[in-house]
Amino acid sequence: MRGRTRIAHLPEHAGQEVTLGGWVTHRRSKGKIAFLVVRDGTGICQLVASVKDVDEETFARMEKVTQESAVLVRGTVREDRRAPGGYEVLVRELEIVGPAEEYPISPKEHGIEFLLDHRHLWLRHRRPWAILRIRHEIVQACRDFFYDNEFVLIDSPILTPAACEGTSTLFETDYFGEKAYLSQSGQLYLEPAAMAFDRVYCFGPTFRAEKSKTRRHLTEFWMIEPEIAWAGLDEVMELAERLVSYVVERVLERRRTELEILERDVSKLESVAPPFPRLSYDEAAEILLRPENVARAKEAGAPPFEPGNDLGAMDETILGELHDRPVMIHRYPTKVKAFYMEPDPENPDRALCVDVIAPEGYGEIIGGSERIHDPELLRRRIEEHNLPEEAFRWYMDVRKFGGVPHGGFGMGIERVVAWICGTRHIRETIPYPRTINRIYP
RNA sequence: UCCGGAGUAGCUCAGCUGGUAGAGCAGGUGGCUGUUAACCACCGGGUCGGGGGUUCGAGUCCCUCCUCCGGAGCCA
Numbered sequence: 001m002r003g004r005t006r007i008a009h010l011p012e013h014a015g016q017e018v019t020l021g022g023w024v025t026h027r028r029s030k031g032k033i034a035f036l037v038v039r040d041g042t043g044i045c046q047l048v049a050s051v052k053d054v055d056e057e058t059f060a061r062m063e064k065v066t067q068e069s070a071v072l073v074r075g076t077v078r079e080d081r082r083a084p085g086g087y088e089v090l091v092r093e094l095e096i097v098g099p100a101e102e103y104p105i106s107p108k109e110h111g112i113e114f115l116l117d118h119r120h121l122w123l124r125h126r127r128p129w130a131i132l133r134i135r136h137e138i139v140q141a142c143r144d145f146f147y148d149n150e151f152v153l154i155d156s157p158i159l160t161p162a163a164c165e166g167t168s169t170l171f172e173t174d175y176f177g178e179k180a181y182l183s184q185s186g187q188l189y190l191e192p193a194a195m196a197f198d199r200v201y202c203f204g205p206t207f208r209a210e211k212s213k214t215r216r217h218l219t220e221f222w223m224i225e226p227e228i229a230w231a232g233l234d235e236v237m238e239l240a241e242r243l244v245s246y247v248v249e250r251v252l253e254r255r256r257t258e259l260e261i262l263e264r265d266v267s268k269l270e271s272v273a274p275p276f277p278r279l280s281y282d283e284a285a286e287i288l289l290r291p292e293n294v295a296r297a298k299e300a301g302a303p304p305f306e307p308g309n310d311l312g313a314m315d316e317t318i319l320g321e322l323h324d325r326p327v328m329i330h331r332y333p334t335k336v337k338a339f340y341m342e343p344d345p346e347n348p349d350r351a352l353c354v355d356v357i358a359p360e361g362y363g364e365i366i367g368g369s370e371r372i373h374d375p376e377l378l379r380r381r382i383e384e385h386n387l388p389e390e391a392f393r394w395y396m397d398v399r400k401f402g403g404v405p406h407g408g409f410g411m412g413i414e415r416v417v418a419w420i421c422g423t424r425h426i427r428e429t430i431p432y433p434r435t436i437n438r439i440y441p
Numbered sequence: 442u443c444c445g446g447a448g449u450a451g452c453u454c455a456g457c458u459g460g461u462a463g464a465g466c467a468g469g470u471g472g473c474u475g476u477u478a479a480c481c482a483c484c485g486g487g488u489c490g491g492g493g494g495u496u497c498g499a500g501u502c503c504c505u506c507c508u509c510c511g512g513a514g515c516c517a
Contacts, residue, residue, distance in 0.1 A: 026476095026477080026478075026479090028475095028476045028477075028479050028480095029473090029476090029479095030473060030474065030475075030476055030479075030480085031472075031473035031474055032473080032474045033473095033474040033475065033476080034474095034476090035475075035476050035477080035479090037477085046476090046477085048475080048476090050474065050475095051474075052474090066468095067467090080475090082475060082476080082477080083475095083477090084477065102451075102467080102468060103467085104451065104452075104467090105452085105467095106451085106452060106453095106466060106467045106478090107466080107467085107478040108452070108453065108465080108466045108467075108478070109452080109453055109454095109466090110452060110453070111452080111453070111509090111510085112509095112510075113508095113509055113510075114451095114452065114453090169515080169516085185517090206517080208515090208516070208517085210514095210515055210516065211442070211514095211515085212514080212515060212516070213510095213511090213512080213513090214511095214512070214513080214514090214515095214516095215511085215512090216516085216517080217515085217516070217517085218517095221517070223517065301444090301512080301513085302512095302513080303513075303514080310515090310516090312513085312514080313512090313513075313514090314513095355517095363516095363517090364516075364517060365517070366517075367516080367517060409517095410517060411517070412516090412517030413517090414517080415517060416517095437508085437509080
């Protein structure tokens with residue numbers, strides 16, 4: 001609507017008459033004076049009307065308008081420290097554009113199931129507002145980072161003919177009579193593109209039919225995946241720490257208000273800067289096997305760490321707590337990792353891979369590796385993993401036609417948002433979460 | 442899939458050793474000239490998750506199924 005002032009810009013209009021459009025969040029009437037708090041997506045603003053300043057009908061509307069009704073207001077902006085945000089609008093005219101029925105989300109507490117059932121309305125509230133604006137900043141920061149570092153955006157397909165890392169966790173769908181699967185990673189498509197563009201990345205939704213029921217899992221989540229030609233594990237790790245540090249810095253710089261709404265302890269984020277501590281799997285294993293850490297895991301009821309196995313949630317928490325910034329764990333046992341990871345030439349039982357573990361128990365946010373570039377080794381691995389060779393023919397071509405060392409990683413956006421926002425559960429970090437038992441709204 | 446917990450008003454919950462349903466918020470009506478999740482008074486609101494059983498009597502005890510929550514594994 002032309003001439004509408006948005007609430008975020010009210011301070012620039014102090015003393016002037018403005019038109020606001022917004023939704024009513026609270027109504028407080030007090031006899032001959034009435035207060036309305038409205039929200040317009042950019043901020044919140046208190047409206048005030050006194051019975052002697054407005055006509056009878058306008059005052060009656062102030063007192064009657066229901067929560068979440070859409071209103072259009074004309075009035076004068078005034079600085080007043082009693083108003084939330086420091087500015088309020090003295091109402092002259094109030095039009096109820098879209099009246100609201102009885103609104104289900106009341107100002108008191110609600111359970112998570114109820115809120116998720118009403119996610120489409122819950123989005124209007126402060127906490128989702130803050131989290132999703134930080135998500136927006138994180139995504140934009142990633143895009144800026146890759147642009148500034150000369151990465152080319154190569155989006156990967158979502159409908160795919162075969163698995164990247166095994167078929168058990170794929171969503172299957174029909175593709176004109178053939179089986180197709182929703183993508184669980186863009187990586188296989190990025191590797192060929194890295195040979196064409198040098199540095200590439202993709203960013204899109206990925207789908208995993210894992211029956212995970214934890215606060216770190218979604219069945220549909222967004223992943224940002226860079227891939228670089230001529231890169232080894234060290235370059236992959238450097239890129240990861242630079243990206244994560246840049247993202248955190250951007251949020252601290254531009255989303256202070258949102259972090260305050262979430263009551264995030266920002267001192268925990270301010271220490272995030274390169275270099276991140278690097279720990280080999282074997283060094284991590286040594287730490288996890290110390291008596292105090294074994295006892296700690298036992299106390300929490302977590303399964304004990306077994307050397308040679310992947311790290312569990314508790315193991316990641318213990319390792320993450322040792323540092324004030326994300327920790328990078330590299331060179332996991334080859335057998336617990338994906339088929340395409342390059343073995344360490346110094347110890348082929350270890351893969352040239354890295355997981356980045358966020359602090360404060362938020363767990364793995366990045367998984368990456370150097371990729372196998374020798375065609376014969378890759379062929380053997382595909383065979384060992386019982387993967388259909390035919391489906392990987394084009395992937396083999398990356399090695400057959402000028403194979404070079406290359407590597408990259410995937411970063412789960414929602415986990416990064418959860419960590420930076422300090423939200424306990426990942427389902428709040430995406431507008432419409434998809435979990436094992438939720439596909440509504 | 443496994444382990445633990447919970448389903449009672451629109452929402453969040455209380456309801457003891459079995460005796461026939463309650464509070465706050467939300468909604469409605471009225472009052473109040475600076476409220477801040479405003480306040481005060483009054484009013485309406487329930488197949489106690491479904492099914493079965495024990496009992497004179499079940500929200501409460503037993504069996505069973507369903508749903509959700511927390512955690513594990515798997516992963517980003």
